[in-house]
Amino acid sequence: EQVSHLVQAVETVLRPTTAPDLSRLQRTFVLRCSEGFVENFGAKLIQQTMHQAPGVRLCFMAKADKDSQFLRDGKVDLETGVISADMSPELRTQALFKDRFVGVMRTNHPLRIKSTNITLRRYLASQHIGISRQGMISGPVDFALQELGLERYITTIVAGFSTALALARTSDMIASVPERHTGNLRDGMHSFALPFSMPEIAVALIWHPRMQADPAHRWLRDTVLATCRIP
DSSP states (O other), X not given: OHHHHHHHHHHHHHSOOOOOOTTTOOEEEEEEEXXXXXXXXXXXXXXXXXXXXXXXXXXXXXXXXXXXXXXXXXXXXXXXXXXXXXXXXXXEEEEEEEEOEEEEXXXXXXXXXXXXXXXXXXXXXXXEEEEOTTOOSOOHHHHHHHHTTOOOEEEEEESSHHHHXXXXXXXXXXXXXXXXXXXXXXXXXXXXXXXXXXXXXXXXXXXXXXXXXXXXXXXXXXXXXXXXXXX
């Protein structure tokens, strides 16, 4: 396995950096990303890919954790995610966009009917939907509240943004989700700025160094970057 990776690395260095012939390119790329990324950017990315390279197929793999083994094994071509301190140091990254958490509720939510101003007191007094792939009770929103000595009441916990928003759309619960990751999913709902400070989320592209000089892979990275910049 080590020899195989070494050979692939050498081939990457020696491979010509000429632009690929997209009209003739026949390839399947595996992208590992959150469901929110696929739901919000997937359709645009597929459309851009099909327009430029009709022979390219995108396979989206669910990202259940931050383990980079799939990239090292060559089972995944590209990942999106938040860069963490424990990420493998050999991996290449490129900033994709910044995101922030917002609160979301149904348009006729009692809290919104009473007042358009969602104060911290009203936010904490509401029922909330926790979001965790591992079923954890606390997440980024709760950690920010804990620094203020505060706590929100988590009524239920779900695994993804779309499920949380579906519940918030048909109940009096509030979902706190990343704004850009859920743009399409929040249509017809009321979104509001959280009444407390939270750090922004820096989302990046992540790939293995052996793919750095691959012309087709470089085209894919550029396509993802361009797609995420489209309003």
